[in-house]
Structure formats: C-alpha cells, structure tokens
Amino acid sequence: MLYRELQAIGLTCGKTAAYEYFNLVAKRYNIELTPLESCSSEQKQLRKKIQKYIYISRKKIFDYLWYDEKLDIEPQYFEYLLNRYPIIITLKICIREFRMIFEKGYQSLLYCFINKYKGSSVKLIKKFTESMENDLEAIENAVSSPLSNGFVEGTNSKLKMIKRTMYGRCGCRLLAAKLMVRV
Numbered sequence: 001m002l003y004r005e006l007q008a009i010g011l012t013c014g015k016t017a018a019y020e021y022f023n024l025v026a027k028r029y030n031i032e033l034t035p036l037e038s039c040s041s042e043q044k045q046l047r048k049k050i051q052k053y054i055y056i057s058r059k060k061i062f063d064y065l066w067y068d069e070k071l072d073i074e075p076q077y078f079e080y081l082l083n084r085y086p087i088i089i090t091l092k093i094c095i096r097e098f099r100m101i102f103e104k105g106y107q108s109l110l111y112c113f114i115n116k117y118k119g120s121s122v123k124l125i126k127k128f129t130e131s132m133e134n135d136l137e138a139i140e141n142a143v144s145s146p147l148s149n150g151f152v153e154g155t156n157s158k159l160k161m162i163k164r165t166m167y168g169r170c171g172c173r174l175l176a177a178k179l180m181v182r183v
C-alpha cells in the first residue's frame with residue numbers, strides 16, 4: 001500500500017528496492033510493520049506470527065557463491081535458505097570446481113568438469129558445459145597458459161567507447177588525435 005502511494009507521487013524504483021528500504025527504515029527506527037487492513041484474517045494471523053522479515057539481495061547471494069563471503073543471517077535462516085533452494089549448494093560446488101580448474105591449470109580437471117556437469121539437472125549449468133565443449137580449444141589454452149589477452153581486449157573496449165562517443169561529431173583527424181590522447 002505504501003509502495004503504491006509513493007509510486008503515485010513519483011517513486012521510480014522497483015518493488016524490491018522499495019521494500020528493502022522500508023525494512024531498513026523500520027529496523028532503524030524500531031517501527032513495527034502491521035498487516036494491511038485488506039488482508040484476510042488468516043493472513044493477519046500469519047503476519048503476526050512472523051517477527052522478522054529477511055531480505056537477501058542478489059549481490060549477497062553472488063558474493064556468497066563466488067567470493068565465499070558469509071551471509072549475515074542467523075544459522076536457522078541460512079539452513080532454511082539452503083533447504084528451500086538446493087540449487088544454491090549445486091551452484092556453489094560447481095563454481096568452486098570451475099575456479100579450481102584455473103587455479104591448478106590442469107586440463108584433465110576441465111574434462112572431468114565438463115563430463116560431470118554435462119548431464120546436470122540445472123539447465124544453465126548444462127548449457128554452460130555445452131558451450132564449453134564448442135570452444136574447447138580456447139578454454140584448454142586459457143587453462144594451461146599463463147598468458148592472457150585481457151589487456152588487449154580492455155584497450156579495444158576503450159577505443160570502441162571513444163569511437164562511439166565521437167560518432168558524427170568530427171572527422172578522422174580529430175578522432176585519431178582523441179584516441180592517441182586517451183589511450
């Protein structure tokens with residue numbers, strides 16, 4: 001209800017961001033969130049039983065999966081999260097194994113990874129391994145070689161960005177001068 005009222009007077013953010021902000025304000029100022037008047041009696045009773053709402057952002061989940069950062073939630077909520085969404089455990093293991101391939105630099109680990117996850121029940125992991133098979137030679141080189149073309153790709157991206165911003169504004173000489181100064 002509050003979200004709709006704020007939206008009517010010009011709020012432009014999404015529901016998730018708004019509710020996250022409402023929960024932070026409620027927590028900071030010790031405001032008790034009461035059920036809506038339009039709720040059924042069962043919903044009102046259910047909301048009264050719930051003492052605390054937990055919101056975990058996508059970034060927090062990503063940081064937990066990729067950087068092994070701890071989630072700042074109580075252990076029982078963390079256990080509930082893992083039981084409710086077992087895909088999180090699967091993704092965590094998959095990411096850990098994928099990182100290990102590059103840390104160790106063994107191509108055999110790459111082949112084991114592809115064979116293990118080729119038949120995964122998680123659609124995105126299965127598609128990822130299929131795309132890895134299509135570019136196997138490039139990935140083998142990336143695993144076994146310490147060399148990288150990251151610097152060249154970064155420079156190309158900078159050049160293309162400058163070219164796009166200068167499009168239609170100047171001739172070739174000014175563009176060349178700007179490229180030489182920027183890069």
